[in-house]
Amino acid sequence: MPIEIPIPTVTQVIFLVMALFTAACGLMVVISRNLFHSALFLVGALFGVAAIFVLLEAEFLAVGQVLVYIGAIATLIVFAIMLTRGMMRGRTSPMNHVSGRGALGALVFFVALLAFLKKVPWPEQAQAIPVDESLIAGLGDKFVTTYVVAFEAVGLLLMVALIGAVMLARDR
Amino acid sequence: MDWLNLIVFPILRTVVLFLVLLTGFAYLTWFERKLLARFHVRYGPNRAGKFGLLQPVADAVKAMFKEEIVPSHVDKPIYLVAPALALIPALIIWAVIPVAKDTPAIADVGIGFLWILAVAGLESYGLILAGWSSNNNYSLLGALRSSAQMISYELPLGLFLVSILILAGSFSLVELVDNPRAWWEWLWLWVAFPFFFICILAETNRSPFDLPETENELVAGYQTEYGGIKFSLFYMAEYINMITTSAIMATLFFGGWRGPFAEEIVWLGPVYLFIKVVVLLFLFVWVRASISRPRYDQLMRFGWKFLLPVGIVYMAITAVLAVLLK
Amino acid sequence: MVPLSWYLILAAFLFTCGLFGALARRNAIAVLMGIELMLNAANINLVAFWRYSGAVTDLAGQVFALFIIAVAAAEAAVGLALIIAVYRKRKTVNVEELDLLAG
Numbered sequence: 001m002p003i004e005i006p007i008p009t010v011t012q013v014i015f016l017v018m019a020l021f022t023a024a025c026g027l028m029v030v031i032s033r034n035l036f037h038s039a040l041f042l043v044g045a046l047f048g049v050a051a052i053f054v055l056l057e058a059e060f061l062a063v064g065q066v067l068v069y070i071g072a073i074a075t076l077i078v079f080a081i082m083l084t085r086g087m088m089r090g091r092t093s094p095m096n097h098v099s100g101r102g103a104l105g106a107l108v109f110f111v112a113l114l115a116f117l118k119k120v121p122w123p124e125q126a127q128a129i130p131v132d133e134s135l136i137a138g139l140g141d142k143f144v145t146t147y148v149v150a151f152e153a154v155g156l157l158l159m160v161a162l163i164g165a166v167m168l169a170r171d172r
Numbered sequence: 173m174d175w176l177n178l179i180v181f182p183i184l185r186t187v188v189l190f191l192v193l194l195t196g197f198a199y200l201t202w203f204e205r206k207l208l209a210r211f212h213v214r215y216g217p218n219r220a221g222k223f224g225l226l227q228p229v230a231d232a233v234k235a236m237f238k239e240e241i242v243p244s245h246v247d248k249p250i251y252l253v254a255p256a257l258a259l260i261p262a263l264i265i266w267a268v269i270p271v272a273k274d275t276p277a278i279a280d281v282g283i284g285f286l287w288i289l290a291v292a293g294l295e296s297y298g299l300i301l302a303g304w305s306s307n308n309n310y311s312l313l314g315a316l317r318s319s320a321q322m323i324s325y326e327l328p329l330g331l332f333l334v335s336i337l338i339l340a341g342s343f344s345l346v347e348l349v350d351n352p353r354a355w356w357e358w359l360w361l362w363v364a365f366p367f368f369f370i371c372i373l374a375e376t377n378r379s380p381f382d383l384p385e386t387e388n389e390l391v392a393g394y395q396t397e398y399g400g401i402k403f404s405l406f407y408m409a410e411y412i413n414m415i416t417t418s419a420i421m422a423t424l425f426f427g428g429w430r431g432p433f434a435e436e437i438v439w440l441g442p443v444y445l446f447i448k449v450v451v452l453l454f455l456f457v458w459v460r461a462s463i464s465r466p467r468y469d470q471l472m473r474f475g476w477k478f479l480l481p482v483g484i485v486y487m488a489i490t491a492v493l494a495v496l497l498k
Numbered sequence: 499m500v501p502l503s504w505y506l507i508l509a510a511f512l513f514t515c516g517l518f519g520a521l522a523r524r525n526a527i528a529v530l531m532g533i534e535l536m537l538n539a540a541n542i543n544l545v546a547f548w549r550y551s552g553a554v555t556d557l558a559g560q561v562f563a564l565f566i567i568a569v570a571a572a573e574a575a576v577g578l579a580l581i582i583a584v585y586r587k588r589k590t591v592n593v594e595e596l597d598l599l600a601g
Contacts, residue, residue: 015500019508026512026535030519035528036304040250042531043297045512049538052508055500056549061563063286065541068567071293073534073574075323078300080527080578082316084585095522096594102521110514117510122502126550135557136282136343142561154568161572168579171586 015055022048033094035081043074057129060136185278189266197411198228203450204457211461238400243306246397250305255398255405258298261291262412269419270346272429272441284345285337288420289330292375296322298409299394306397315394317468318377324475325374331483332368335490336361336424341498349428360493365425367482369455372421374475376413379460381471414456415449422448505546513539526581526591530574537570 008016025044032038046069053062129135143151202217202224209216217224242248267278268287281287296319303315339357340348353361374381395406422428426448429441466474512535519532541563548559585591 009499012500015504019504023508023511023515026515029531029535030515030523030528035525036247036250038528038531040301042534045535046538049512049542052505052542053545056505056545058545058549058560058563059281059283060286061541061545061560061567063283063290064564064567066290067286067293068571069534069538071290071326072323073571075293075296075300075319076574076578077527077531077534078304079316079319080581082300082304082312083582084527084591094524094528096524099522102518105521106514106518109517110510113510113514114507117503117506122506123550124501125499126502127552127554129554135555135560138555138557139560139564142557147561147565150565154565157572158568161575165575165579168576168583 011055015052018048018051018055022052035094036078039074039078039081042077043070046070046074060139182278189278190263193263193266193412193415194408196415197408198232200411200415200453201231201407202228203453204460207454207457208461211458232404235401235404240401241399243397245307247305247307250301251397252402254298254302254305255402255409256298257301258295258409259405259412261295261298262409262416265291265416265420268345269416269423270349270428271445272438273435274346274350275438275441276346281344283343284348285333285343288345289326289333292326292329295375295413298406302398302406303394306394308397311394311396314396318394321374321377321381321471321475324472325371325479328367328475328479328483329371329375331480331487332364332371333424335364335483335487338487338490338494341494345423345428349423349430354497356493356497360490361425364486365421367479367486368421368425371479372417373456373459374471376417377410378414378456380463380465382465414453418449418452418456419445421452502546502550505542509539509542509546511539512536512542524592524594526584526593526596527578529593530577530581533577534570534574537566541566 022045025041025048028041029038029045032041046065050062050065050070053059053065205227206216206224217227220226220230242251265288268276268281268284270276276284299315299318299322303311303313303318306312336348337343339353339361340351342348342351373379395403398406422445428448429445431440431444431447433440516532516535516537516539519535520529521532523529523532544559544563544566546559548554548557548563551559581591584596588596590596
């Protein structure tokens with residue numbers, strides 16, 4: 001009996017390519033021996049996530065992802081790796097002594113997640129986004145109405161993080 | 173046809189855009205050398221062709237036929253990718269810049285402003301990767317310096333961009349040029365222009381902020397281990413960045429494609445944009461010929477202790493103005 | 499259209515990678531990178547749930563994702579500052595050697 005292979009649509013092909021790229025980069029981040037290469041794979045994975053956001057029609061988030069994650073956070077990580085590069089010499093394994101148990105735990109967790117995913121009937125189709133509505137304006141609206149407390153709290157958090165980071169990293 | 177609009181036309185536009193930009197790069201080097209020579213009371217290139225007009229061609233041929241040398245101590249894949257990574261952001265920013273009435277270069281994405289900021293954030297990667305993969309202390313120091321400089325000056329740059337965004341009230345650059353502005357908006361915009369231009373000079377690593385490449389301290393900075401066509405790619409990235417940022421400044425501050433009759437006769441738009449870009453490029457060269465280089469700590473102090481506060485104050489005043497006067 | 503479960507599987511995989519990185523890597527910066535991966539996986543889930551929920555204009559998923567991005571930025575800044583401060587003091591960022599409190 002021939003097995004029916006569903007023919008993927010164009011969007012599905014794009015998703016599969018981007019998902020494979022993201023997953024491969026994500027995996028390489030944690031198993032690459034060279035820390036600098038790890039950071040570059042992280043940049044690749046972040047790009048993949050941005051592409052996934054574009055597929056989900058959240059362009060603002062996608063650009064925000066590139067701006068904050070790749071432009072700022074990943075650059076910071078690369079800087080930290082350069083500043084602590086004395087660590088790179090004479091290392092044999094990038095893994096610590098609990099890596100076996102860590103791998104086992106992560107694997108169990110993944111299988112459990114998959115099993116859970118199978119239990120729930122997830123929707124196959126998404127609704128179309130209304131064209132006349134500006135989602136970016138709506139997003140801004142939400143920040144100063146429904147989520148205004150959280151928004152202010154994030155502002156405070158960033159301020160505290162800024163001052164804290166300067167104090168911690170200052171050369172005394 | 174749908175796929176014609178979706179695939180063929182954008183690709184054609186992209187190819188034309190790249191051809192224009194690469195030719196622009198070649199003749200920008202000629203333009204700069206000629207101008208610098210005039211500032212120094214010299215002749216500049218005048219052997220290859222009339223007025224030295226064939227000089228860029230000769231340079232390109234020379235760079236292409238140089239031997240490909242990959243030093244043995246480099247991290248090879250990153251070393252080879254870095255020059256391309258330095259060049260790509262300079263090219264893709266162009267996608268959202270409007271070149272004529274209602275026509276962006278490639279696509280009118282609704283988030284043009286953020287696109288510029290995000291792509292500008294990627295520019296430091298080419299340099300960091302080049303410096304790191306070269307496995308050479310001078311390269312690494314040059315890369316650290318240049319990326320720290322770029323990140324520092326991105327903050328005030330972003331603040332000024334956000335201010336312009338507040339005035340425009342739209343994320344799209346096409347709409348920014350299309351919508352009419354009141355006279356006080358123009359005046360207030362031009363107040364920001366000198367600061368913005370300083371940020372751009374630092375962003376593009378141009379003189380007087382070309383510290384990453386100070387020969388007497390760092391050999392050639394992150395470019396030290398590069399030669400032949402790979403070196404040319406860095407060179408190309410720097411000059412195309414100049415063209416791109418000039419186009420951005422022309423769009424933000426001087427009305428982009430706008431000019432007399434540009435609304436009726438469509439092809440006049442690119443011409444006006446070209447003229448504005450050339451004037452701004454002249455400004456780049458003028459600054460290079462007349463201002464000397466600051467020390468690195470002076471550069472950082474200027475960015476963090478002067479430009480950043482100015483940017484914050486400017487943004488606050490802009491927000492108040494936009495609410496009160498619009 | 500891509501079924502929602504595909505996004506969820508991708509997010510689950512990324513989260514697992516991040517979890518493994520955070521548990522098993524020796525270098526503190528690599529641990530931090532694992533945490534960033536986990537946050538990104540959560541973001542994919544949030545945005546996917548937003549897109550496939552009935553109320554697209556409600557935008558709650560996107561708002562949460564933006565908050566996560568902001569918090570991740572703060573976390574990276576403080577975390578890396580800590581790592582650099584530790585490196586200055588102890589000349590190491592190996593999480594196995596940072597055991598002063600273990601007695």
